[in-house]
Amino acid sequence: MRAAICDDQPQALEELKKMLLRIPAVKKVHTYSDMNNFWATLKDGAYYDVVFMDIDWKQDETGIDFAGRLQEACPYTKIIYVTAYTLDYVEDVFLNHANLSGLLKKPVNQEQLERNLEKILREQSEAEGKLLIYYQGSHIAIPLQDILFLESRLHKSCIVLKKQEYLCNEKLETLKGQLDGRFLNCHKSYMVNMSYIREFRGREILLEENHVIPVSKARAKEAKERFFEYMSARM
Template sequence: MQIAVCDDQEEILKQLKKMLSRFTLVRTVYCYSDPEIFLHTLQDQTYDAVLMDIDWNRKENGLDYAARLYEASPYTKVIYMTAYGMNYMEDIFLNRTNLSGFLKKPIVPEQLEKNLQKIWDERKDSGRLLIHRQGSTLAVPFRDIWYLESSLHKTRVVLKSREYFCNERLTSMMEQLDDRFVNCHKSYIVNMEYISELQGKEILLSDPMERSGSSESDVRRIPISRARNEETRKRYFAYAAERI
């Protein structure tokens, strides 16, 4: 997991980074003492979870920043931190956020780890891609998705016989997906369940139930970028080996 920690006290940032580095679930920790800088990073960076301090000596507090986080990255989970829990209990659910937990300072390592484990388990077990469009949310089962494509500042989610468009970035959509999906190109994410062949610099997709009688028109061709060729092949061969 990639974790961001937002707190205006440098000492707390150091303590939490050290604490998080001991958890096996955590791969990378980013620390921010300025929430505006953190929000700016969302243009290029994605996080699985954010530990957000509620108390800031600013016009906005952590609840406000979490709401702005939701607008930029709706699938990033938020865990609030505060030394003054009762001060915010009436407001904590008013803003639209992807709230997952609430920790009181000083942070207890065991409680923090349980919160992260909960996020990890929910992500593994969800099995559905949430697509926000036209004021509603559609939950599409992973097994039905062939691939996702970044197209004209939107993400195109392609199934066998239909497709959906949404405004989320491809990188944000990748946060929801599990290990059956591979990011083979900056503009494509492919469901490895539907790979029939790796042919040169392309991935060939087809329905496994109809593969023997598939015509060329039934096959989708997805490019593999040079930068992601080796990793894509390694991921696919490992995935295929597990299914034998």
């Protein structure tokens, strides 16, 4: 699990980071005391499973405002609010529930923190084997086994199935984290489901349904090796 903490108090950032790193499921924790740095990191392709968002910032926008913007940019990132003033924000929190997964009161209690993360881990487990995307105003889950390939198109991603395509706002780099070992990154703009490869043909891959996918020169050798390893393991 990849976590980010957004809080303008350095001591609060460090304390919560230490608590999170005691939890085995948490692999990475990044801290942000400046929201401009946080947005810049997301723009560069960073993805977090959960963001701990302090509500009370010393500026016009609150953490609740930031959470609304975060949901638009990363619709599958879960949000846990952190505040010393719980009662002051209860109504706003639940009226603007952008992917809300919890509300923690400062100072944060380790047991309550772990319970909140266990809830998120259960939800992730239930979604295992599926690609979650935000499409035409709804969250949908696409079984990985049904996906032929994913393609990056003008800062969006196209998920191609045998009979259907989904164009979503998430970047390909962001969606990669939901894919498993059957997907091959043969080109910076493509992720191919190796189960549907019919032939490696020079610098191209021929898929079922007659899709032809380019293979970049830099990735050609590794792509072929990975495909042969994948097919050997299935025999």
